[in-house]
Amino acid sequence: MKKSAFYLRLEKTLMKILAIETSCDDTGIAILEYKNRSSRPAVLADLVSSQTKIHAPWGGVVPMLAKREHQHNLVPLLIKALSKAKLLRKHKSQIPKPKLQTINSILEREPELSKNLRLFLPKYQKPKIDYIAATIGPGLEPALWTGVNLARALSFYWNIPLLPVNHLAGHIAAGFTTLEKSDFPIMSLVVSGGHTQLVLVKKINTYRIVGETRDDAAGEAFDKVAKMLNLGYPGGPVISHLASKTKNYKLKTNYLRLPRPMLNSGDLDFSFSGLKTAVLYTLQKMTPAQIKKQTPALAAEFQQAVVDVLTTKILSAAKQFQAKTIMLGGGVAANEALRAALKQKTADSGRRFLVPTQKLCTDNAAMIALAAYYQLKNKTAKPSVWRSLQAQANLRIS
Ligand code: KG4
Ligand code: ZN
Numbered sequence: 521m522k523k524s525a526f527y528l529r530l531e532k533t534l535m536k537i538l539a540i541e542t543s544c545d546d547t548g549i550a551i552l553e554y555k556n557r558s559s560r561p562a563v564l565a566d567l568v569s570s571q572t573k574i575h576a577p578w579g580g581v582v583p584m585l586a587k588r589e590h591q592h593n594l595v596p597l598l599i600k601a602l603s604k605a606k607l608l609r610k611h612k613s614q615i616p617k618p619k620l621q622t623i624n625s626i627l628e629r630e631p632e633l634s635k636n637l638r639l640f641l642p643k644y645q646k647p648k649i650d651y652i653a654a655t656i657g658p659g660l661e662p663a664l665w666t667g668v669n670l671a672r673a674l675s676f677y678w679n680i681p682l683l684p685v686n687h688l689a690g691h692i693a694a695g696f697t698t699l700e701k702s703d704f705p706i707m708s709l710v711v712s713g714g715h716t717q718l719v720l721v722k723k724i725n726t727y728r729i730v731g732e733t734r735d736d737a738a739g740e741a742f743d744k745v746a747k748m749l750n751l752g753y754p755g756g757p758v759i760s761h762l763a764s765k766t767k768n769y770k771l772k773t774n775y776l777r778l779p780r781p782m783l784n785s786g787d788l789d790f791s792f793s794g795l796k797t798a799v800l801y802t803l804q805k806m807t808p809a810q811i812k813k814q815t816p817a818l819a820a821e822f823q824q825a826v827v828d829v830l831t832t833k834i835l836s837a838a839k840q841f842q843a844k845t846i847m848l849g850g851g852v853a854a855n856e857a858l859r860a861a862l863k864q865k866t867a868d869s870g871r872r873f874l875v876p877t878q879k880l881c882t883d884n885a886a887m888i889a890l891a892a893y894y895q896l897k898n899k900t901a902k903p904s905v906w907r908s909l910q911a912q913a914n915l916r917i918s
Contacts, residue, residue, distance in 0.1 A: 535650045535896075536564070536605070538674075539889035540594070542667030543659025543687045544713065545571040545581045547593040548885030551605040551649070552893055560697070561893050564605035566879075566886040569593040576753045580743060581713075587630075587662035594670050595636035607647035617642050619677055626673045626906070630666055637673060646678045651903070653683040653892035655690065657915030658714065664911035675906040682904045683892040687883075688715060688917045689727070691849035693891035694876035694884075696724075703872055707843035709834045711858075712850030712883075713739035713754070716790050716830075718837045719917060721847070725900040727918045730837055731788025738826055739852045741792035745799050745822050749815050760855050763820035775805060776818055778825045780832075788837050795825055827858050831865050838871060847874040854881040 533556050541548035547569040554561040571589045575581050602608040620638050627634035654671035657664055675682045691710045706721040707730075716738045718731035736744070739756055746755025751762065763769075771777055778798050781791045799822055803811060838846050846866045852858065859875055866873040880887055895901035 536607075536648060537651045537653050537683070537889045537892050538601075538647075538649045538680075539653040539685070539885040539892060540667040540671050541655045541687070541690070541883060541885040541888045542586075542590045542594070542663050542670075543655045543657070544663060544883055545575055545586045545589075546883040547571070547590050547597055548883060548888070549594070549597045549601040550885035550889045551601055551607070552886065552889035553605075554893060561890065563886050563889070565601040566884060567597050567601050567604070568882075568884050569597055572754065579747045579753050581660065583660040583662050586660060587666055588632075590663055590666040591630050591633040591636075594633055594666065595640050598670075599640065602644075602647055607649070609645040609647075610643060611645055622676060623673050626676065627669050630669055633666060633670060637670070641677055649678070649680055651683050651892060651896070652680050653685050653888050654909070655687045655888050656684040656910065657687065657912035659687055659911075659913060661911060661913040664913060668909055668911045672906040672909050675909075682906060682909050683895060683901055684904050684909060685888045685891045685895075686915055686917055687888075688717065688719070689725070689891045690887035691853075691881075692719065692721060692727075692847070693894050694880040694887035695847040695849050695874045696890065696894060697876070697880075698874065703845040703874070705841060705843045706845040706847050706874070707834060707838040707841060708847040708849060709830060709853075710850045711738045711830060711848070711852040713737060713743065713852075715850065716792070717917070718788050718834060720837075720841050720843070724894045724898040729916070729918050730841065731790065731833060733790040733792060735791050735793035736796060738790070738792055738830065739850070741796050741826065742823075742852065744796050745819075748796075748799055748803060749811075749819060751815075751819070754851075756852060756855060759819045759823055760857065762816050763823045763857065766816040766820045769817050769820040771817065771821060773814070775802060776814060776821050778802070778821050780825050780828050783829055783832055788833055788840075790829060790833065792826070795822070823855070823857055826852075827855075827861050830858060831862050834862065835865055835869060838866075838869065843871065845872040845874055849876060849881065851882045854878040 550566040716733040743755035
C-alpha cells in the first residue's frame with residue numbers, strides 16, 4: 521500500500537463531534553475527536569464562557585439575560601473552538617450566499633446570533649466535523665433554544681447530522697472517562713443547581729432514577745444559603761472556600777447545629793428546602809456580631825449537613841441496587857468536602873469511585889460531546905434532522 525493511501529484510510533476513521541451547551545448560564549462549545557471505537561476520545565477544544573458576573577446582582581440566573589448572553593457569546597466561542605482544533609479555514613474566494621435566508625428564519629428569535637452567524641458562515645469552509653451534538657434539555661427554555669437553534673442552523677448549512685443530548689446524561693458521561701466494562705451497574709449521583717438525582721446506570725444510556733429531591737436541588741440550597749449569609753453568587757464555591765478555612769470545625773454553640781433532612785427516611789429521596797429554612801431561623805436568633813463571627817462555622821455546618829445526606833443516600837442506593845461503582849457528577853460534585861467524603865466511604869464499602877475533574881463537573885460542552893460519543897459507541901444514538909430538533913425544558917432521563 522502506498523504511504524499516502526494508508527494515511528487516507530487512517531484519517532477516515534478520525535471522527536469529530538462539535539458540541540453545544542446552553543442549558544443554563546454557561547455558554548459551552550467543545551470539539552471531541554475519536555479514532556476508533558476502542559480508543560479513548562480526545563478533547564480538542566472545551567470552551568466555556570461564564571455569565572456569573574451578569575447574574576450575580578440578581579442572586580440567581582435570569583433566563584432572558586442568559587439567552588441574551590448566549591446569543592452574544594456563541595459565534596465567537598465557536599470560532600475560537602474551531603481554531604483551537606485547527607479546523608478553521610477561510611474560503612479562498614467569495615462564495616454565493618443562497619442559504620443565508622434559511623439561517624435567518626431558523627434564528628428568527630435570536631437576532632444577534634443570526635447576525636453573527638450570517639457574517640461568519642460565508643467566510644469559512646465547512647469544517648471536518650462529523651456530528652453536531654446539542655443539549656436539548658432539561659434547562660431554562662429560552663437559554664436552551666439558543667444552543668438548539670445554533671445547532672439546527674449549522675446542521676442545515678454544513679449538512680451535518682445532529683445528536684440531541686440530555687444535559688444530565690452529559691453530567692453522567694463526564695465521569696465515564698476512565699470507565700471499564702466491569703464497572704456496571706453504576707450508582708450515579710447527579711447533583712447540580714437544578715437537580716439532585718440518584719440514577720442507576722445499568723449500562724451506557726440505560727438510566728433509571730431511583731431517588732431525587734422533593735423540593736430544592738442541593739446546588740440551589742448552596743446558592744440560597746450563600747445569599748442569606750451575604751456571600752454572593754454562585755454559593756457553592758464561596759461556601760466551600762469558607763468552610764475549608766474552618767477545617768475540623770467544632771461547633772462550640774449548639775444553636776448552630778443544623779438538621780440532616782431525610783437522612784433516615786428509609787427511601788432514596790432528598791429534601792433541602794427545610795435545611796435552607798433552618799439556616800434562616802438560626803440567623804434570625806443571632807446578633808449581627810454573632811453572625812459576623814460565626815458565618816464560617818455556619819457555612820461549614822451547612823456544607824457538612826449536605827455532604828452527610830448525599831453520601832449516606834448514595835451508599836444505601838448502591839447497596840440496595842448492588843452497584844459496583846459509585847459516581848458523582850454535576851456542579852456540586854466540584855465540592856472538595858463532598859468528593860473527599862464520598863471517596864472515603866466508597867472505598868470503605870469496597871466499590872470503585874468515579875468522579876470527573878472539577879472543570880468537567882460544572883456545566884461545559886465537553887461532557888455533551890462525551891455523551892454523544894457514548895451514544896455512538898453504544899449504537900444508541902438517534903440522529904435528528906435540523907427541522908425536527910427541539911428544546912425540551914423538562915426533559916427527564918428516564
Ligand atoms: O451543573 P451546574 O454547573 O449547573 C446546573 O446544571 O445547575 O451546577 C451549578 C451549581 C450551582 O448551584 C453552584 O453553586 C454549585 O453547582 N457548585 C458548587 C460548587 N461549585 C459549583 N456547590 C458546592 N461546592 C462547589 N465547589
Ligand atoms: Zn448542569
